[in-house]
Amino acid sequence: MDAIEVDGLKRRYGKGFEAVRGVSFSVREGEIFALLGTNGAGKTSTVELLEGLAKPSGGRVKVLGFDPYAERTAVRPRTGVMLQEGGFPSELTVTETIRMWAGCTSDARPIGEVLAQVGLSDRRAHVRVKQLSGGERRRLDLAMALVGHPEVLFLDEPTTGMDPEGRRDTWELVRELRRSGTTVLLTTHYLEEAEELADRLAIMRAGRIVTAGTPEQVVAERPSSIRFTLPDGLTPQHLPPMLSPATVREGRVEIRTPQLQEALTDLLLWARQNGVALPGLHARTATLEEVFLEIAQLPDEGEGGQDGGGQDGAPAQSGTAPGEREVQRA
Numbered sequence: 001m002d003a004i005e006v007d008g009l010k011r012r013y014g015k016g017f018e019a020v021r022g023v024s025f026s027v028r029e030g031e032i033f034a035l036l037g038t039n040g041a042g043k044t045s046t047v048e049l050l051e052g053l054a055k056p057s058g059g060r061v062k063v064l065g066f067d068p069y070a071e072r073t074a075v076r077p078r079t080g081v082m083l084q085e086g087g088f089p090s091e092l093t094v095t096e097t098i099r100m101w102a103g104c105t106s107d108a109r110p111i112g113e114v115l116a117q118v119g120l121s122d123r124r125a126h127v128r129v130k131q132l133s134g135g136e137r138r139r140l141d142l143a144m145a146l147v148g149h150p151e152v153l154f155l156d157e158p159t160t161g162m163d164p165e166g167r168r169d170t171w172e173l174v175r176e177l178r179r180s181g182t183t184v185l186l187t188t189h190y191l192e193e194a195e196e197l198a199d200r201l202a203i204m205r206a207g208r209i210v211t212a213g214t215p216e217q218v219v220a221e222r223p224s225s226i227r228f229t230l231p232d233g234l235t236p237q238h239l240p241p242m243l244s245p246a247t248v249r250e251g252r253v254e255i256r257t258p259q260l261q262e263a264l265t266d267l268l269l270w271a272r273q274n275g276v277a278l279p280g281l282h283a284r285t286a287t288l289e290e291v292f293l294e295i296a297q298l299p300d301e302g303e304g305g306q307d308g309g310g311q312d313g314a315p316a317q318s319g320t321a322p323g324e325r326e327v328q329r330a
């Protein structure tokens with residue numbers, strides 16, 4: 001059994017906008033899964049369904065084998081939740097806030113231990129929540145999610161507002177949790193964070209998952225690139241035909257290829273046989289950022305219902321949007 005199973009999940013706000021439009025993925029026990037996507041893609045709307053905070057308008061979700069909404073009492077004590085907006089009472093101190101939360105948790109961990117784990121020093125333990133900096137509040141939110149020994153942890157933008165050191169500390173903490181068997185589902189806008197942490201990830205757009213897999217699989221779907229400066233006296237027509245089409249911009253040649261190793265071998269053999277130097281030679285696979293931006297720029301058409309001023313229900317979308325690949329079951 002997977003720790004999280006999501007199948008055809010939908011969420012419509014009231015009678016209007018459908019923010020989640022049939023999302024399917026699963027997260028194995030002890031895995032870190034990242035949900036990516038532009039603002040408004042539907043990440044928080046999805047995660048809230050997994051947390052049992054709202055009832056899906058369609059599809060199915062199971063967390064640790066239970067329906068997190070209908071069987072909340074079975075699921076809630078075994079999960080930790082860090083909302084995108086913490087929203088704890090600002091007049092309480094840090095310690096009081098955690099104590100209050102721990103009071104609602106059976107088997108709560110010692111407060112000092114949790115504060116140390118998220119890097120909130122003793123000095124901060126007795127200040128009021130409203131006096132915390134943005135990054136410190138994020139650490140407090142994380143502490144609350146960790147109080148009850150969660151088996152499954154939901155982190156909605158855990159490191160937004162944290163300084164680089166805090167972010168790295170949080171990454172290390174999340175890895176530590178994975179080592180101890182915790183399943184983690186997180187959302188993030190930091191692609192480096194997803195690359196660093198995620199065993200698998202999914203990129204959402206307009207309520208759907210456009211692509212999913214390991215970070216390596218997701219970037220492998222995109223062509224790699226080889227670049228070099230065009231040697232004097234040569235034009236792209238001199239290049240071996242198997243390397244076309246090459247584009248040349250300001251003297252730099254770029255070859256995009258799904259077969260990086262083969263193309264690079266062809267290029268280097270050709271260069272050696274013809275005594276050609278390739279200044280500034282540079283070869284690399286696609287980056288997660290390129291994949292992300294490409295998805296973000298997919299055309300909007302056929303989506304319907306996008307904040308549609310009072311329109312009831314989006315027109316049914318037929319098939320896949322142009323440029324959009326089949327959703328790969330994660």
Ligand SMILES: Nc1ncnc2c1ncn2[C@@H]1O[C@H](COP(=O)(O)OP(=O)(O)OP(=O)(O)O)[C@@H](O)[C@H]1O
Nearest residue numbers: 013017019037038039040041042043044045046084
């Ligand atoms: N309570 C609500 N009522 C109506 N529409 C909502 C509500 N909450 C969210 N939405 C809409 O649903 C869409 C998805 O929002 P959601 O918060 O899930 O996005 P997100 O991917 O988490 O974005 P972000 O990266 O900005 O956090 C947005 O268009 C948003 O305006």
Ligand SMILES: [Mg+2]
Nearest residue numbers: 043044045084
């Ligand atoms: Mg969000």
